[in-house]
Amino acid sequence: MSGKINAIIVDDEPFARENLAMMVNDFCPEVRILDMASGAAEARRMVEELNPDLVFLDIMMPGEDGFSFLQHIPDRTFQVIFTTAHNEFALRAIKQSAIDYIEKPINIDDLQHAVSKAARQIELSKKAPFNEDKIGKILAEIALNNSVEKTSIPTRDGMAIVKNSEIIHLEASESYTTIYLTGNRKYLSSKTIKVYEDKLDGNMFFRTHKSHIINISHHLKEFRRAEGNVAIMSNDVEIPISRRKLPSFLDRLAAM
Template sequence: MKTLIIEDKEYIRKGLCNLLQLIDAKVEVIGKCESVKDAVVVANACKPDLVFLDINLTDGSGFDFLEQTENLLFKTIFITAYEKHALRALKIGAVDYILKPVDVDELKMALKKVAQLVIPEQKQQLEIAKQVWSNDTTKLILSLQDSFQVIDLNELLFCGSDKGYTTFHCRENKKYVVSKTLKEFEERLAKANFIRTHQSFMVNLKFIDKYDKSGIVYLKNGKKIPVSSRKKEHFLSTFLNWDN
């Protein structure tokens, strides 16, 4: 599998290359680039089967590279830092990604997953990811076991997390379960008027009916959500000053 690594930090490029050689002899690294310009030239010339793509490059973004190589057929795995805002479109599961520093087990899982991807479907998901990353703050794309589910955050009541899984509870009793922790969605949801009431819960402020001083939030559908003592002060400050 001809592989191109597009990453602006040399030590990441070298480290990823070494790991790929270590875990999979079938992966042939044909190039390592740090800029959109160079990556486009190499991709057009060598036509890779797989691209490891950083979001922030020296002269643009990973999405710029994808736009300029849209006629090529290759699979994509993003590599990026957790704290980067660009990961907003990737944490939700629209495409596969691995975090820096690259973990060998995550890399193995990503390679296994990418082998099962269908390129036309991935292209659609990459386009959705780009839209979410760039401007649409009302949609969330969840990676489910057998599909990608787009949900409207205005229809999402609350999220509950347990043992590494997060369940999204929407209106009309719709539920979606993803194998990611609530922390991975927290920054994204906080920007859409959600608040952490408990280690295991985030609630949409617009669906709160009342707060019981015993430490319980009642939603408009009758659901009761606990407010932990550690989160209580922040919750009350946000809730009482929220302009809906």
């Protein structure tokens, strides 16, 4: 295609963003990196302001993952290249859909192939309406899979297996995590809250604070500003929302 492809990079890991930007600059001269975002909320603002042709999008990000980010942009006009090192089910769905993706650690040949393919799609999209079918099918498959997904919780007696939809919220206490479930159940896990943040589905769960993760999709009952920004859960527990997390939390609420 004629002219530069304007792109942004979306990834929560600083090294991953910088490394991909360096590789694109060195090996894909047809692409101009306009900016980089560390999460979905920041990326949405960049999309509105910069109107990129292409987005390099990490799948597994805390708070809101790459699929949720796309789902909340109804009139998408940019092409997507997914970047991922996780989530085997998601990768399988992407492969079957023929959407571009690159597995981490990124290989130069794979990067160049994905960019070439995206360039062709960008050229075609200028001549015909943008088609959301492929992305829509992926999102439907991911949502179906996540609705029945379960999480294993190590306990003193062995292992508890719970449905993600039954988890109301998680609370950190030093290196332990208490997991609160429906039916007044709870488990104390020896794993840190960061382990669960990485493990749980970003569409369903949101980390509101360094010590708290909530099930924003199934168990958020109310948000109150008057009491210092708290989330009221289905078990009537008040969960604090940190000042740093508040903008992305409000973005999630607006998209619900």
